[in-house]
Amino acid sequence: MKCMICKHGLLENGFSTITLGKDTSTIVFKHVPSLVCDNCGEKYVDDAVTLNLLTKANEIMKSGVVVDVREYQQEAA
Numbered sequence: 001m002k003c004m005i006c007k008h009g010l011l012e013n014g015f016s017t018i019t020l021g022k023d024t025s026t027i028v029f030k031h032v033p034s035l036v037c038d039n040c041g042e043k044y045v046d047d048a049v050t051l052n053l054l055t056k057a058n059e060i061m062k063s064g065v066v067v068d069v070r071e072y073q074q075e076a077a
Helices: 046-061
Strands: 011-020 025-039 067-071
Touching: 011 046, 025 046
Parallel strands: 025 067
Antiparallel strands: 011 025
């Protein structure tokens, strides 16, 4: 699959760091499974992983955390 940003690179399986912020909270997830462009480095996260990240981030923010950094862990199906 070609990169939608640079139109030249191919997407390869890899990992990325995703930072989510809302109001006064910043949540960082490291080692998130992603497709990464071998040309420009653009990262793509699939829908299931995105939903998982948003769900976890909302739970973390409810606890009142201002900054949180954690290793991404996929929930078992």
